[in-house]
Every structure is written in C-alpha cells, then in structure tokens.
Amino acid sequence: MNTPEVWKESAAIESAINEMACCLARQLERRGLQNPAMIGIHTGGVWVAERLHGLLGLSEPLGHLDISFYRDDFTRIGVHPQVRPSRLPVRVDDRHLILVDDVLQTGRTVRAALNVLFDYGRPASVTLAVLVTRDGRELPIAADVTGFEGFFGAGEQVKLSGPNPLVLLRTRRDVRRDPSIMPPLPAGEGLG
Amino acid sequence: MTHLHTQLDAQGRLRHFLTIEGLSRKLLIELLDQAEGFLGVAQQAVKKVPLCRGKVVANLFFETSTRTRTTFELAAKRLSADVLNLNISTSATAKGESLLDTLRNLEAMHVDMFVVRHAESGTAHFMAAHAAPHVSIINAGDGRHAHPTQALLDMFTIRRHKGGFDHLRVAIVGDILHSRVARSQMLALKTLRVPDIRVIAPRTLLPAKVEEAFGVSAYYDLAEGIRDVDVIIMLRLQRERMSSALLPSEHEYFQLFGLTEERMKAAKPDAIVMHPGPINRGVEMDSAVADGRRSVILEQVTNGIAVRMAVMAMCLGSQGSK
Numbered sequence: 001m002n003t004p005e006v007w008k009e010s011a012a013i014e015s016a017i018n019e020m021a022c023c024l025a026r027q028l029e030r031r032g033l034q035n036p037a038m039i040g041i042h043t044g045g046v047w048v049a050e051r052l053h054g055l056l057g058l059s060e061p062l063g064h065l066d067i068s069f070y071r072d073d074f075t076r077i078g079v080h081p082q083v084r085p086s087r088l089p090v091r092v093d094d095r096h097l098i099l100v101d102d103v104l105q106t107g108r109t110v111r112a113a114l115n116v117l118f119d120y121g122r123p124a125s126v127t128l129a130v131l132v133t134r135d136g137r138e139l140p141i142a143a144d145v146t147g148f149e150g151f152f153g154a155g156e157q158v159k160l161s162g163p164n165p166l167v168l169l170r171t172r173r174d175v176r177r178d179p180s181i182m183p184p185l186p187a188g189e190g191l192g
Numbered sequence: 193m194t195h196l197h198t199q200l201d202a203q204g205r206l207r208h209f210l211t212i213e214g215l216s217r218k219l220l221i222e223l224l225d226q227a228e229g230f231l232g233v234a235q236q237a238v239k240k241v242p243l244c245r246g247k248v249v250a251n252l253f254f255e256t257s258t259r260t261r262t263t264f265e266l267a268a269k270r271l272s273a274d275v276l277n278l279n280i281s282t283s284a285t286a287k288g289e290s291l292l293d294t295l296r297n298l299e300a301m302h303v304d305m306f307v308v309r310h311a312e313s314g315t316a317h318f319m320a321a322h323a324a325p326h327v328s329i330i331n332a333g334d335g336r337h338a339h340p341t342q343a344l345l346d347m348f349t350i351r352r353h354k355g356g357f358d359h360l361r362v363a364i365v366g367d368i369l370h371s372r373v374a375r376s377q378m379l380a381l382k383t384l385r386v387p388d389i390r391v392i393a394p395r396t397l398l399p400a401k402v403e404e405a406f407g408v409s410a411y412y413d414l415a416e417g418i419r420d421v422d423v424i425i426m427l428r429l430q431r432e433r434m435s436s437a438l439l440p441s442e443h444e445y446f447q448l449f450g451l452t453e454e455r456m457k458a459a460k461p462d463a464i465v466m467h468p469g470p471i472n473r474g475v476e477m478d479s480a481v482a483d484g485r486r487s488v489i490l491e492q493v494t495n496g497i498a499v500r501m502a503v504m505a506m507c508l509g510s511q512g513s514k
Contacts, residue, residue, distance in 0.1 A: 066229065068229065069229070069230075069233070069241035069242070069243050070241060070242055074243050074244075074509060075509075075511075078205065078506070078509030078510050079243070079505045079506055079509040083226060083228075083229035084229065085228060085229050085231065085232040086232055087232075092237075093237075115242065118238075119236045119237065119238040119241070120237055120238075121237050
C-alpha cells in the first residue's frame with residue numbers, strides 16, 4: 001500500500017460538517033421528526049457524530065454502534081480483534097434515529113448497522129448522514145445527507161483520521177477490490 | 193508444547209479450546225476483550241448476533257451438567273448457530289459405539305463444533321487430534337484435567353471487578369487435588385501475571401508439589417491464607433470424595449475451611465467471593481456469604497455466556513480463514 005495523502009484538510013471537513021448539520025436540521029423540520037436520537041458507527045462515524053450532535057444541540061446522549069458482530073465477512077476474516085460494545089443510551093422503539101458514518105462505499109457497513117438497530121427495537125425512521133459518499137456501492141443504500149462526494153480508482157481508499165483534527169486520507173492500494181482476494185482488514189477499519 | 197500445536201492453527205489463531213496451558217497472555221486478553229463486547233448482546237431486545245449463522249454446534253456431555261451445558265447452548269444460540277444437544281445416556285455410545293465413531297457420524301451431519309465434557313482426562317484432546325480440519329473442539333471439562341472456559345469466565349469476572357491482574361492477591365480454597373477448575377484457574381492466573389496466587393486446602397486435598405508445579409503458595413489454614421486477598425475462589429467440595437477418607441466429615445471441613453462472614457474479615461474489605469457452582473451451602477460457605485454483597489457467584493454465570501460466545505466465535509472464525 002502507498003503512503004496516504006491528504007484528500008481533505010481539517011478546515012474543509014469542519015466546514016462540511018457544519019453544512020451537514022444545517023442540512024440535517026432542515027430535513028428534520030421538513031419531515032416533522034421530533035426529538036431524534038443520533039448514533040455514530042465506530043470509529044470514524046462516532047467522531048463525525050460527536051460534532052453533529054453538538055451542532056444540532058440534541059438533548060439525548062449520543063449512541064455508539066459497533067457492527068463487528070454483524071459483518072458479512074466473518075467466515076472469511078474471523079472475528080474482529082477490537083470490538084467495542086455498542087452503547088445505545090435511548091430506546092430505539094418508535095424513535096427517529098440519525099445514523100452517522102464517515103465513509104459510505106459498499107453499503108455493507110450501513111446494512112450491518114441497520115441490522116444491529118433492529119435487534120435493539122423497531123425505530124420509527126432512520127436518517128443516514130455520512131461525511132463522504134464515494135463510488136463502489138455493492139448494496140442499494142444511499143445517504144440522506146452527505147459532506148463530500150468522491151470518485152476514486154478501484155484501488156483507492158479514503159479513510160477518516162481523527163478524532164482531533166479530522167483529516168480525510170486517500171491511499172492507493174495494490175490489490176483489486178475483489179472480495180475473493182480481499183486481505184483481512186486492519187484493526188478498526190470498516191467496510192465502507 | 194503439544195497442546196499449543198493442537199489448539200492453534202498455523203497462523204497462531206485459536207482453532208480448538210482445550211486447555212489454558214500453552215496459551216499466551218495476549219490471546220487470553222483478546223478473548224476477555226471479545227467477551228466484553230458480547231456481554232452487551234444480552235441487553236438487546238433480540239439477544240442474538242448473526243455472527244455464526246449457519247454453523248452447527250453439538251453439545252456432547254458424557255457427564256451430567258446443567259449450568260455449563262445451558263450456558264454453552266445459550267452462547268451458541270446467541271451467536272445464531274444451530275445447536276444439537278446429544279443425550280449421551282441414551283445415545284449410541286451407551287450401546288457400545290466408540291467415541292471416534294460418534295465423532296465421525298456427527299461430522300457427517302456437518303457439525304462445525306463439538307463442546308465436550310467427559311469424565312476421562314484428555315477426551316477433548318483426543319477428539320481434537322482426530323477431528324476433521326474444519327471442525328473445532330471445545331473442552332467443557334475433562335476428568336481432573338481442565339475446565340478452561342470456567343477459568344476464563346472467572347478471569348473475566350475478576351477483571352470486571354478489579355480492573356486488571358498485576359496487583360492482585362487471589363486465593364483458591366478447597367479440593368484442589370480433584371479440581372479441573374482449580375488447575376485451569378492456576379494456569380490462567382499465572383499467565384495473566386497475578387503476582388500472588390494462593391491455594392488453601394487440607395493437606396489431603398492438595399496435589400504434591402503444587403507450589404513448584406503451578407508457581408503458587410500453599411496454605412493449610414484458611415484465616416492465614418485469605419489475609420489481605422482481593423479475590424477468594426471457593427471450590428465445590430465433591431461429596432463423592434467424602435467416602436475415600438480424604439476428609440473426616442463435611443461438618444469438620446466447614447469448621448476449618450468453610451467461608452463465613454467472620455472469616456471474610458481477614459480479606460480486603462472489597463474482596464470478592466467466587467464459586468463455580470453448584471454450592472454446597474454450609475459446607476464450602478455460609479449462605480450469608482454466598483448471598484452477601486461481596487458474592488459475585490451469579491455474575492459468574494452471566495459472564496459465562498459472554499465468555500463462551502467469545503471462545504466459540506474465535507474458533508469458528510478461524511475455520512474460514514485461509
């Protein structure tokens with residue numbers, strides 16, 4: 001793998017998160033979604049969610065979601081070595097939820113996150129906010145609110161580094177994104 | 193070490209879980225960390241994760257057990273595996289089928305994991321040595337040899353209460369000689385670098401050279417042994433041993449080695465009391481202690497599910513890795 005290069009600097013990211021917060025506020029108002037609960041997906045999603053949570057002034061505590069036990073590649077790579085327990089401080093049943101992640105690529109992480117949420121209860125709705133949406137979707141999943149859109153080559157990866165400052169890094173991988181030859185992911189790295 | 197080669201695959205990942213012996217501190221900590229994540233599954237409305245969906249786990253209990261078998265069954269079900277509970281007393285084994293034939297027949301039914309309890313030491317190792325490459329064996333207690341998941345859940349419970357291991361004084365009290373739990377606990381405590389491990393028992397219930405073999409201190413007096421300890425692990429006195437003249441009577445045992453509130457004063461004020469169960473009340477300990485504020489005995493049962501989930505997930509996860 002090549003050395004990561006900076007794709008988006010901290011200032012651009014903070015500005016994008018501010019815009020995401022405004023966009024989310026407008027959406028919530030337009031759709032009449034009262035008192036939503038925000039949940040970040042480990043690890044990058046939690047960093048973005050912490051900022052959005054503060055900007056929106058949400059009253060409920062922020063939830064954390066670890067999707068390791070719901071990954072669809074368990075039989076290939078085994079159990080994730082660094083699992084942090086999910087923490088959902090509010091009841092999910094009949095709640096409007098805002099799910100936050102750093103990068104939306106294949107859609108598999110979001111699918112897994114939705115499965116986790118539904119094992120806690122039946123939410124009234126789930127709004128998806130992601131800092132970056134990029135090419136490479138493998139499932140029919142789209143974000144409601146996005147900070148950046150990016151198009152990268154097949155071997156390129158975009159990853160959020162943080163928590164302070166937040167920097168988006170772009171790396172060219174030497175392997176093709178073919179699941180059958182995909183090597184085990186490093187600890188803490190999501191499927192996008 | 194031979195066990196090490198049996199338990200780990202070529203990449204050093206856990207393939208079977210047969211004994212604590214030979215496992216690294218890093219691997220034990222990884223299992224404990226993993227269990228921490230699984231503990232939260234019980235808080236979900238749906239107490240399941242899909243990790244081992246499609247896998248088949250067979251509980252092969254040649255010795256009676258309720259708690260261990262049930263927690264293994266729940267652990268497998270919480271991982272979304274399918275579970276077979278084989279009633280050995282009415283099975284083909286009772287009709288003369290060999291252990292290997294039983295293994296081969298169940299493998300032919302595409303069982304991915306066997307949880308084995310047997311009165312003979314070494315049964316789980318034997319099965320692991322003969323199991324197909326895609327099959328994992330978990331030792332749920334073999335003879336006097338090992339009960340590694342019980343030891344691991346005890347370590348998990350200790351860490352949750354004490355935060356770590358490198359500052360602790362831990363006492364194990366009771367029938368050390370016959371106890372596979374004690375053997376596994378001593379190995380686990382040593383691997384996790386507990387600096388002061390004490391075993392407390394009548395001389396007739398302590399193995400010869402236990403101090404040299406396990407790096408522990410032996411005490412023959414309860415009050416002296418539990419002085420300033422952080423953790424007291426009481427063992428079940430196996431009533432069936434009473435007839436073999438190793439002990440004069442249950443009553444006398446309780447007089448000398450039974451844990452009471454009064455005797456607990458010698459330990460640290462925040463010491464916890466553990467027991468692998470089932471408890472003989474009034475033999476190993478008073479009910480006041482068993483049900484008291486420092487008892488974590490029921491927590492051990494709860495933690496046992498998360499720890500067994502971690503062991504199963506790690507073994508089943510390594511099956512698909514190339």
